Amino acid sequence: MKCPVKKVIEYGYYEDGTRSAMTATDSSPVTYTYDNAKRLDTITLNGSQVATYTYNALGLRTQLALGNNAYTDYEYNSVTRWLDIVTNTTSTGTVISSFAYQHDYVGNRAINWRIYLP
Numbered sequence: 195m196k197c198p199v200k201k202v203i204e205y206g207y208y209e210d211g212t213r214s215a216m217t218a219t220d221s222s223p224v225t226y227t228y229d230n231a232k233r234l235d236t237i238t239l240n241g242s243q244v245a246t247y248t249y250n251a252l253g254l255r256t257q258l259a260l261g262n263n264a265y266t267d268y269e270y271n272s273v274t275r276w277l278d279i280v281t282n283t284t285s286t287g288t289v290i291s292s293f294a295y296q297h298d299y300v301g302n303r304a305i306n307w308r309i310y311l312p
Contacts, residue, residue, distance in 0.1 A: 201219055202218070203217070203219075204216070204217045208228075212232060213226050214226060222240040223239075223240075225238045226238075229249070231249075231253060233255075239261075244261040245259070245260055246259045250270075252275060256269075262285055264284050265282075266280060266283070267279075267280070274297070274301070276301055278295060279293065279309070281293075291308070293306060293307065293309060294306070
């Protein structure tokens with residue numbers, strides 16, 4: 195069976211191996227920038243930032259801000275540094291979902307609670 199749609203996705207990379215761009219045959223190019231620690235910093239589509247990442251002093255992601263001003267906050271256990279809470283908020287400040295995680299003794303997620311979901 196022949197696939198009726200042919201789609202090609204091309205990727206570009208910086209010299210250090212991090213992705214610099216992605217382009218699909220039917221869409222605008224997506225570009226990526228990184229901070230000095232090689233963590234993803236921004237994603238840009240057609241010249242507009244669609245995502246910005248923020249990290250704490252330990253290098254853990256604390257926020258993902260989207261181009262429409264919605265964002266996701268990440269909270270971590272201060273001792274283990276394991277992810278504890280993820281909260282998704284709209285551009286108007288309304289929390290649309292929040293999840294809490296409990297881990298077993300080696301760090302696997304054992305329980306996931308829905309704290310808030312309208």
